[in-house]
Amino acid sequence: MQKKISRAQVRNVAKLSRLELTESEVKEFSGQLSAILGYMEKMNKLDTDNVEPLAHCLPISNCFREDAVRESLGTEKTLANAPQRDGDFFKVPKIIDSL
Amino acid sequence: MRNELLDMGCRQLRDEIAAGQVKSVAATEAVFEAVEKYEETIGAYISTFRKQAIAKANEVDEKITAGKKVGLLAGVPIAVKDNMCTAFGATTCASKILENFHAPYNATVIEKLLAADAVIVGKTNMDEFAMGSSTETSGFRRTVNPWDTSRVPGGSSGGSAAAVAGRLCFAALGSDTGGSIRQPASFCGVVGLKPTYGRVSRYGLVAFGSSLDQIGPLTRTVGDCALMMNVIAGYDQADSTSVDEETAPVCDYLEKLDEPIENLKIAIVPQFNAGADEQVQKALRDAVGTYKELGAEIIEVDMPHLDYAVAAYYVIATAEASSNLARYDGVHYGHRTDNASDYIEVYSKSRAEGFGKEVKRRIMLGTYTLSSGYYDAYYLKALKVRNLIRSDFTDVFEKCDCIMTPVSPTTAFKLGEKVDDPLTMYLSDVYTIAANLAGVPAISIPCGFDEKELPIGLQFLAPAFSEDRLLRIARMFEKQTDWHKKKPVIS
Numbered sequence: 001m002q003k004k005i006s007r008a009q010v011r012n013v014a015k016l017s018r019l020e021l022t023e024s025e026v027k028e029f030s031g032q033l034s035a036i037l038g039y040m041e042k043m044n045k046l047d048t049d050n051v052e053p054l055a056h057c058l059p060i061s062n063c064f065r066e067d068a069v070r071e072s073l074g075t076e077k078t079l080a081n082a083p084q085r086d087g088d089f090f091k092v093p094k095i096i097d098s099l
Numbered sequence: 100m101r102n103e104l105l106d107m108g109c110r111q112l113r114d115e116i117a118a119g120q121v122k123s124v125a126a127t128e129a130v131f132e133a134v135e136k137y138e139e140t141i142g143a144y145i146s147t148f149r150k151q152a153i154a155k156a157n158e159v160d161e162k163i164t165a166g167k168k169v170g171l172l173a174g175v176p177i178a179v180k181d182n183m184c185t186a187f188g189a190t191t192c193a194s195k196i197l198e199n200f201h202a203p204y205n206a207t208v209i210e211k212l213l214a215a216d217a218v219i220v221g222k223t224n225m226d227e228f229a230m231g232s233s234t235e236t237s238g239f240r241r242t243v244n245p246w247d248t249s250r251v252p253g254g255s256s257g258g259s260a261a262a263v264a265g266r267l268c269f270a271a272l273g274s275d276t277g278g279s280i281r282q283p284a285s286f287c288g289v290v291g292l293k294p295t296y297g298r299v300s301r302y303g304l305v306a307f308g309s310s311l312d313q314i315g316p317l318t319r320t321v322g323d324c325a326l327m328m329n330v331i332a333g334y335d336q337a338d339s340t341s342v343d344e345e346t347a348p349v350c351d352y353l354e355k356l357d358e359p360i361e362n363l364k365i366a367i368v369p370q371f372n373a374g375a376d377e378q379v380q381k382a383l384r385d386a387v388g389t390y391k392e393l394g395a396e397i398i399e400v401d402m403p404h405l406d407y408a409v410a411a412y413y414v415i416a417t418a419e420a421s422s423n424l425a426r427y428d429g430v431h432y433g434h435r436t437d438n439a440s441d442y443i444e445v446y447s448k449s450r451a452e453g454f455g456k457e458v459k460r461r462i463m464l465g466t467y468t469l470s471s472g473y474y475d476a477y478y479l480k481a482l483k484v485r486n487l488i489r490s491d492f493t494d495v496f497e498k499c500d501c502i503m504t505p506v507s508p509t510t511a512f513k514l515g516e517k518v519d520d521p522l523t524m525y526l527s528d529v530y531t532i533a534a535n536l537a538g539v540p541a542i543s544i545p546c547g548f549d550e551k552e553l554p555i556g557l558q559f560l561a562p563a564f565s566e567d568r569l570l571r572i573a574r575m576f577e578k579q580t581d582w583h584k585k586k587p588v589i590s
Contacts, residue, residue: 010463017421017466018428018446019459029463035522036464040410043480046487053482054489056310057538057563058297059346063339077203083435090430093442 005033102129105266106586109175109323110353112269116174119163123156123174126269127218130176134220134267137589142242143252143262145181146188147221152176155218162216170215171330177212178268180259181222182229183314184303185209192305193237194227196427196434196453206303207335208272208314215330220268223258227455228424229279229307231255232527235518236457243514244286245587246553250511253283259317260287264587270318270327274304276311277412278506278531281543284317285506285556288545288585290324290573291317295563296538297342298349300335306423308416309340311535320583321544321574325352328566347564359575360568363395365559366499368402374529375508382547382555383505389579390503398499402491405533407484412532413525414468414481420458421465427453460521489537496562501572504530506543506556530558540566544573545582554582 010030014021021029075088084091104112104126115121131149138144159174179185182192184202186209191197205213212219226236234242234257242257244250245265252261256273260283263271273280275293284291292315299314306312316327332349335341367387372380387397429435429449436448454462468477495502507527517524534541539560546557557576561569577583 013463013467016470017462018450019462020447020451029460032460032521033464039522040414040477043407043410043484046407046484048480048483051483051486053479054486055482057489058340058342060342065336073203080203081200081432083429092430093439093445095442
């Protein structure tokens with residue numbers, strides 16, 4: 001019954017998650033995620049064919065407000081926590097190598 | 100010698116400050132003296148704001164001297180969990196990735212506390228991003244249980260619970276995604292309320308599981324809890340999941356607090372409670388006895404889907420977390436690696452360096468269950484199970500006013516005991532997570548001690564938006580018992 005998550009699968013999920021894992025983390029997570037997902041499979045004992053998924057429990061649906069101009073954070077406050085900035089921009093490494 | 104002021108309840112302290120009999124500065128100084136003396140042992144705070152707190156206390160005292168009107172928490176020293184944004188100090192979520200993050204605005208609850216003239220003394224330790232049940236996943240420090248310093252305070256709001264129990268503040272705010280207010284409240288012998296989803300604004304609360312997260316109070320008494328709710332509850336335009344007053348009006352939670360609920364009907368779920376330690380079960384039986392003496396009717400009910408709550412919860416909570424935590428990209432705010440050779444590595448190395456192990460584990464789990472090929476089997480299935488769990492509650496609430504359960508299967512466990520075994524840690528949330536899945540309010544109140552003299556908590560769950568009745572039900576028990584009057588001796 002227990003679903004084993006291979007190390008290759010762990011590496012793939014880590015890539016999707018943008019998480020660089022060490023080999024020992026890959027090994028550890030492979031075992032732990034297998035155990036946890038194995039536990040989660042107990043849900044399969046329930047017949048849910050005619051059950052609607054429930055994403056949240058609120059008695060409200062859409063929330064609208066007036067489309068009015070309001071004050072916003074401003075450039076300085078927005079950039080204040082930037083790890084690297086260049087003037088009024090967030091600075092990141094070059095994304096396209098050659099043009 | 101301990102300052103006796105510190106044992107005063109929020110309501111009494113507020114009234115005495117407002118009447119000019121006690122100075123807020125004296126209460127605030129008393130808190131910081133206690134912090135100086137005990138904080139090294141307890142480790143409840145990530146940051147404290149002594150200078151700012153004394154200034155605020157002085158401001159409140161001056162307002163009172165000048166005969167000006169003051170707020171509901173006038174001069175009362177309050178702590179807040181470090182996942183609520185403050186425009187002062189850092190907001191770290193106990194994560195290295197946010198170590199130097201200074202929020203550009205106050206969370207709505209912070210604005211409400213300040214508008215009520217509360218004195219914010221500091222920001223409390225927690226499990227990293229509120230992911231944990233022991234506060235041990237904090238990236239910064241260890242918090243211990245004031246009742247036994249070799250044990251955990253519970254989590255994730257462990258710093259808030261330890262600060263309230265250890266008299267390092269008069270009340271605190273926590274957040275509860277799967278029991279993170281109620282379980283530490285129970286481990287530390289204080290009162291903790293998770294309000295109905297949508298009752299308290301989440302604006303400025305760093306997101307973990309957005310359909311489950313809710314802010315609520317940790318206090319020493321039910322009355323103080325009601326007072327805190329009077330300050331923080333209500334609609335907020337800035338939070339689109341906050342519920343408007345037309346749909347569910349906010350009431351004065353103190354007004355009828357001392358009036359018992361007539362013809363009170365309490366449901367217990369025998370099959371569910373059987374999993375708790377014998378001493379926890381005994382405390383529950385004693386509580387049943389107390390309510391019977393008060394004239395309440397106890398009925399036994401079956402909630403067939405509760406057994407699947409942990410499984411559904413850890414799919415949904417981690418799925419939402421993996422999505423919410425995608426924002427930590429090393430670009431806009433938070434830690435950025437020095438070792439990236441390309442933009443992908445800015446993400447993957449910054450996140451690897453900034454997140455702790457439990458957070459990584461949950462991001463991995465959530466990403467897996469949302470990924471192509473597994474979405475239906477895990478995530479969609481969990482949402483359907485969530486609906487079945489909510490139906491269990493709807494059915495039971497047709498027959499009773501509230502459901503009574505333990506808060507946790509055990510009392511506070513030893514530091515390090517479960518830290519390497521995530522599944523066992525997750526299973527310890529068995530009694531608390533259903534309330535988050537169903538969106539209903541739930542409270543933990545002290546109901547006894549085990550043979551190791553560790554506090555035991557009693558949980559009540561009630562229909563959505565019935566916090567007023569939930570608090571009254573809890574107050575009925577508090578009036579009959581002395582558990583809430585016990586306090587830890589910090590060694």
